[in-house]
Amino acid sequence: MTTPYSHHHRLFLVLLVLVHYSCTSSSSDSSIIISRFREYLQINTAQPNPNYREAAEFLVSQANFLSLDSQVLEFVPGKPLVLLKWPGKSPSLPSILLNSHTDVVPSEHHKWSHPPFEAHLDSSTGNIFARGSQDMKCVGMQYLEAIRKLKASGFQPLRTVYLSFVPDEEVGGHDGAEKFADSEVFKKMNVGVLLDEGLASPDEFYRVFYAERAPWWLVIKATGAPGHGAKLYDNSAMENLLKSIESIRRFRAAQFDLVKSGSRAEGQVISVNMAFLKAGTPSPTGFVMNLQPSEAQAGFDIRVPPTADPSSLERRIAEEWAPSSRNMTFEFKQKTSVYDKFGKPILTALDSSNPWWALLEAAIKKANGKLGKPEIFPASTDARYFRDRGLPAIGFSPMANTPILLHDHNEFLNKDEYLKGIDMYVSIIEAYASFDEQTRDEASRAEL
Ligand SMILES: [Zn+2]
Structure with a gap:
């Protein structure tokens, strides 16, 4: 077949197409990212009758797109826990666990300006209104988006990265995180550090939590x-x-x-x-x-407080x-006891004994995020079931410049804050999954 174009012309056209593509790709990327977030928010997982089946199907399909290993565990029938795995190059090193819960609290629909499961995106402000937009479907999806970006960049983790999407946090976590933390599956995962939820921050400093009150x-x-x-x-x-x-x-x-x-x-x-x-x-x-x-x-x-x-x-x-x-x-x-099973106050150390803390601080700084002073979470989260086993667990939901609206009417998260949060996790996961030292905590646990 002949073509009316010379070699030169053809190269020029290809370049034009490439330039055009790179100019538009970032904004269309972010609109796809936002629509995936809204899709997860639209699944009604409100207690007391969360649609866990649909959420699990959605998460497994996301995992398939990302070529992550997935399994659905049911410690209690009808309450699926979705466990995803990104295998590391050194599987003997303790792994990273990124935890989030799939359920949300109920809402009084008539008191909302937009239905809580519509995930309405306000085009003038960029605010996304939905139950779970702060607590904590944002975090669950941000983990996945960060992994998507890391995979696209060619990054390969040294440590295995797990993601757990657990049921029932809003009703105490007994049929979710508690049974998971006690399970053989969990023991085999050899988790070295865990990230779980935090709270929104009305100012520019992200909040971070190292303990919670009993x-x-x-x-x-x-x-x-x-x-x-x-x-x-x-x-x-x-x-x-x-x-x-x-x-x-x-x-x-x-x-x-x-x-x-x-x-x-x-x-x-x-x-x-x-x-x-x-x-x-x-x-x-x-x-x-x-x-x-x-x-x-x-x-x-x-x-x-444990203090x-x-x-x-x-x-x-x-x-x-x-x-x-x-x-x-x-x-x-x-x-609930303020002491773990070793008789120590249940809190994650933020000194040199815990390298994960310094890594988190540096990773957030590297991604141009600002971190506030570490705090004790005023209420309860699933992190307690893991801290209770002596595991370091850090509560962090990257939402700065955001009013605290968890469990409130008109819960929302701004799309730009959501996107910024993904960059925080890209930086954190990259740092955590590349960390190649056996930590002291890990060494002492291995002896037990
Ligand atoms: Zn929560």
Whole structure:
């Protein structure tokens, strides 16, 4: 076949096409990246009936595109955990685990400006509105996008990189991360470090977490002689309970003052909030008004940082908040230890014993991100199940310049922040997966 073009002409045309392609590819790349994120957000994985099947299918198809090994584990039937693997060149080195949860909390649809599973992209601001846009489908997809970029650049990991997409974090993680961390599969993965979720940051500094507070759910109960509503007497159940509540409120105010004055961060103090009050003698129209009841109860959500002394709090509960001398008893609906199974406070060291911390700091800096002071997570995440085994775990969701809207109405993430976050993970995964030293922690674990 003949062609009307000379060799020169043809080369020029090819160059023109290439120039055109490279000018447009980055913006079309990012719109494809954003549409993949929105696709994941559109899967309704809200508790209590998350569509885990559809999420798992989506994630496995993403893994297939990226040529990652995938398996779907069901520690509990109907609650799939998607485990992906990018094998490293030195599989004997401890691996990297990138964890995220697939479920989200419910939402009150009518209070949202856009339906929470539409993943509406506001064209003027670039904000993407969806339940899970911050907590934490963003992170799960950012891991995958970062791996896509690393693969495209020809990067090959030295250490094996795993990604776990776990169910049920929002309902305690017992059928998800907890069973996973206890499993034979997990043991064989030989994980050396884990990344999990953090929180958005309203300023330009990313937040990073090295520990979390342990939930203690305390119920105190007062008893006393019942009596006529008109009688003044000591030791009624109501009076006994109120004395305790006053004492608890003083403790709460003192802890809160430390936060208000700026001398402690939220995660560094013991928080106490009343969750319920239960007392009174019911009547068809409400409560009997001329009777002082013989029993009264109150429940408290207490969060204890691993830096606090739990035994002094236990003493305070037994001696001040629910003393038997005032006919009071107490029980814990939940009481998570602040110590791991080796008897050490459950926190990830940020000193020279943990090289992963320095690597993370350097990687974020290299990608032009700014990191705030490491914090204790105020609530609970799945990271606790891994820290409990002595594993270093860092909580990090790269969302700067973003209002904290997890579990709130109109949860959103801006598309540019999302894209920037992918670059953070490119840098982190590259640094982690290239790290070729046996760390001290790893060496001591290997001896166990
Ligand atoms: Zn979360």
